[in-house]
Amino acid sequence: SQxxxxxxxxxxxxxxxxxxxxxxxxxSINNLQWYRQNSGRGLVxxxxxxxxxxxxxxxxxxxxxxxxxxxxxxxxxxxRAADTASYFCATDSTFMYSGGGADGLTFGKGTHLIIxx
Amino acid sequence: xxxxxQSPRHEVTEMGQEVTLRCKPISGHNSLFWYRQTMMxxxxxxxxxxxxxxxxxxxxxxxxxxxxxxxxxxxxxxxxPSEPRDSAVYFCASxxxxxxxxxxxxxEQFFGPGTRLTVL
Numbered sequence: 151s152q153x154x155x156x157x158x159x160x161x162x163x164x165x166x167x168x169x170x171x172x173x174x175x176x177x178s179i180n181n182l183q184w185y186r187q188n189s190g191r192g193l194v195x196x197x198x199x200x201x202x203x204x205x206x207x208x209x210x211x212x213x214x215x216x217x218x219x220x221x222x223x224x225x226x227x228x229x230r231a232a233d234t235a236s237y238f239c240a241t242d243s244t245f246m247y248s249g250g251g252a253d254g255l256t257f258g259k260g261t262h263l264i265i266x267x
Numbered sequence: 268x269x270x271x272x273q274s275p276r277h278e279v280t281e282m283g284q285e286v287t288l289r290c291k292p293i294s295g296h297n298s299l300f301w302y303r304q305t306m307m308x309x310x311x312x313x314x315x316x317x318x319x320x321x322x323x324x325x326x327x328x329x330x331x332x333x334x335x336x337x338x339x340x341x342x343x344x345x346x347x348p349s350e351p352r353d354s355a356v357y358f359c360a361s362x363x364x365x366x367x368x369x370x371x372x373x374x375e376q377f378f379g380p381g382t383r384l385t386v387l
Contacts, residue, residue, distance in 0.1 A: 181374055192271075192358060192378035193310075238310065242374050252298035252317060252364040252374050254326070257310035 155258055156239060162264040169226040171261040173239030174219075180242050182215055183255070184224050187236045196237075197224075229265045236260045269293070271379035273359050279385045285347040288382045291340055292361030300360040300376060301334055301344050310358075316342065317364060349386045356381045 156173045163169055175182070179201050185193040199206045199215045199222065206213050212225040226233055240255040272291040280286055292299050300315040314324040316336045324334070331350070336342040346353055360376040 183375065185378075192380045193360075193376075194378070195375045198373050198375060252300075252315070252362050252376075254300055254312035254315045254323060255302075255374070255376060256312065257302075259309045 156237070156261045158261060159259070160262045160264070162266060163229060164266050165229055165231055167229055169229050169233070169263055169265075171224045171237050171263070173222045173224070173258050175222075175239070175241050175256075175258075176220065177241075178243060179217075180253075182213075182222050183240045184211075184213060184222075185238045185240060185257075187238065187260070189235070193238065226263075229263075231265050231267045234263060234265045236262045271359055271361055271377055273357075273379035273382050275382060276380065277383045277385075279387065280349055281387050282350055283348040284386075285345065286349045286353075286384060286386075288344040288346075288357050288359075288384070290342045290344070290359030290379060292342070292359070293377055294340070296361035296363045296377070297339065298362045298364045299336060299342050300362075301342070302358040302360065302378075303355045304358065304381070305355045313344070313357075346384075349384075351386045354384055354386050356383050358382075 181198050181200055183198045184196045186196050187193045197208045197211050197213050199213050201217055210227045215222045238260045239258045242253040242255050274289045298317050301313040302310050303313055304310045313326045314334045315322055319336045332346055334344045358378050358381045360378045362376045
C-alpha cells in the first residue's frame with residue numbers, strides 16, 4: 151500500500167529556478183528518504199532524514215520533516231536540466247535498537263520534475 | 268564496485284508461461300528487497316530478506332509469485348503462471364543493515380536497473 155503522497159504530481163520549471171516537492175505519509179516513521187528515478191532507470195538515493203530531525207542539507211538539496219503533520223518537503227535549488235527526473239519519498243518504520251535487520255520501504259507516487267533549459 | 272545486478276533487463280513472455288527474474292545484491296550487503304513498479308500502483312514492496320531469510324512477503328500479490336534467496340549473493344523472483352497484469356518493472360535493492368551510527372540504521376537502499384516484464 152502507498153504510504154506517501156507527493157504533490158505536485160508533475161512540475162515544470164525553468165533552469166535555475168528552485169523546485170519544491172512535498173510528501174505526506176500516514177503512519178509513524180523511523181526514517182524518511184528521497185530517491186530520484188531517471189526515465190527507464192533504477193532509483194538513486196538522494197537524502198535521508200531521521201524522525202527526530204527537522205531539516206537536512208546536501209549540496210543543492212534541502213529536506214524538511216514535520217512529524218506532527220506527517221509531511222516532508224524536498225527543495226532543489228538552482229535547478230539544472232540534469233535534474234529532470236521523478237522524485238519519490240520513501241519511509242520505513244523499523245527501529246534498529248535490538249539489531250533485527252532492515253525494513254522494506256513504502257514509497258509515494260512520485261513527482262515528475264521537468265527542467266526547461 | 269558493481270552495483271545491484273538484475274537479469275534479464277527485458278522479458279517478454281506469453282500468458283501462462285513461467286518467468287524467473289534474477290538479482291545479485293552488492294557484495295557484503297545482507298538485506299535484499301524486491302519491488303514492483305506500475306503506472307497504476309506505483310512502487311510496491313513485494314518481499315524482503317535479511318541474512319537470506321524471508322522476513323515479510325505480505326506484498327506478494329498471489330501464490331503465483333515466489334521468491335528465494337539460496338545464498339547471500341543471489342535471489343530469484345518467480346511468477347508461475349504469468350498473467351498480463353503482472354506486466355511491470357521489477358526492481359531488486361540491497362542494503363547493509365549492520366552499517367549504522369550508534370543506534371541508528373539508515374536503511375539507504377541501492378537499486379538495480381530493473382527488469383521490464385511484459386506478459387502478452
